[in-house]
Amino acid sequence: xxxxxxxxxxxxxxxxxxxxxxxxxxxxxxxxxxxxxxxxxxxxxxxxxxxxxxxxxxxxxxxxxxxxxxxxxxxxxxxxxxxxxxxxxxxxxxxxxxxxxxxxxxxxxxxxxxxxxxxxxxxxxxxxxxxxxxxxxxxxxxxxxxxxxxxxxxxxxxxxxxxxxxxxxxxxxxxxxxxxxxxxxxxxxxxxxxxxxxxxxxxxxxxxxxxxxxxxxxxxxxxxxxxxx
Numbered sequence: 001x002x003x004x005x006x007x008x009x010x011x012x013x014x015x016x017x018x019x020x021x022x023x024x025x026x027x028x029x030x031x032x033x034x035x036x037x038x039x040x041x042x043x044x045x046x047x048x049x050x051x052x053x054x055x056x057x058x059x060x061x062x063x064x065x066x067x068x069x070x071x072x073x074x075x076x077x078x079x080x081x082x083x084x085x086x087x088x089x090x091x092x093x094x095x096x097x098x099x100x101x102x103x104x105x106x107x108x109x110x111x112x113x114x115x116x117x118x119x120x121x122x123x124x125x126x127x128x129x130x131x132x133x134x135x136x137x138x139x140x141x142x143x144x145x146x147x148x149x150x151x152x153x154x155x156x157x158x159x160x161x162x163x164x165x166x167x168x169x170x171x172x173x174x175x176x177x178x179x180x181x182x183x184x185x186x187x188x189x190x191x192x193x194x195x196x197x198x199x200x201x202x203x204x205x206x207x208x209x210x211x212x213x214x215x216x217x218x219x220x221x222x223x224x225x226x227x228x229x
Contacts, residue, residue, distance in 0.1 A: 033055050034192055036082065036191070037084055037085060037189060038082060038083055042067055042069060042072075044066050045064070047061065047063055048061075049061075055110075055193065057099070057191070057193060058102050059085065059097070060096070060099070061085070061087045061096050062095045062096075063087055063089025063094040063185075064088055065096075066088075067083060067085055067086075068083065068084065071154075075153035076121055077120070077153075078151060078159035078160060078187050079153050080118070084118075084160075084187050084188060085189070086186075087120075087185045087186055088184075088185040091183050094178075094183070095177070095178055096176065096188065097174055098112065098175045100173065105134060105135075105137075106137070110194060111170045111172065112165050112175055112191070112192075113169075114162050114163065114191075114192040115163050115165070115188060115191045115192070116163070117129065117145075117160065117161065117163055117186055118147070118159045118161070119147055119159070119186075119187075122151055122153070124149075124184045126146050126148065127179055127186060128144065129147070129163070129186065130177075131144075131165065131176070132177075133168075133169050133172050133176075134172065135173060137171070138173075147161065148161055159187075
């Protein structure tokens with residue numbers, strides 16, 4: 001009896017450890033993240049040079065752009081009290097791309113919820129933006145937005161405003177931002193995204209734990225039947 005009790009305790013302990021390891025490795029919750037430019041080096045960014053963020057996320061401007069805090073270029077650039085990216089491109093030449101993996105649509109899909117945008121300079125007036133998304137499966141999406149035209153530099157009214165993307169902008173491979181009018185560029189910051197997590201899978205550890213559970217249950221069942229007889 002004593003041996004059986006020790007054996008059962010060891011089996012229970014092994015099952016708990018195996019299940020804990022299996023769940024810890026694979027049951028990771030997806031959390032929304034605010035991808036911003038804090039900690040980025042201030043200065044010009046050469047055309048077609050991706051900025052890589054920890055999320056992970058890649059942001060690439062086809063035209064020349066600046067990572068700026070709005071101080072050195074004040075009052076001729078927008079201000080939100082933090083660091084942001086200011087792209088000077090026009091039309092498709094000034095395309096900004098947000099991607100989970102530039103080389104592979106389905107490798108690191110993400111959801112895009114919100115992004116802060118601002119006019120690039122005083123007197124530009126409202127600018128038209130087209131958000132052109134491509135899902136991980138290759139489906140094309142489009143959302144058009146016109147900014148409010150408010151630009152007064154440091155202090156005063158907020159230069160940036162938040163664009164809320166529709167619910168269709170989920171499971172994305174990339175999103176392009178096109179300035180449709182008047183082709184003067186755009187400033188972006190605070191990109192709210194969520195990385196898509198793979199569905200939990202049964203690991204070798206989890207499989208081992210399942211076998212142990214079934215084995216112990218079967219042994220208990222046989223023992224109970226034999227005792228009853």
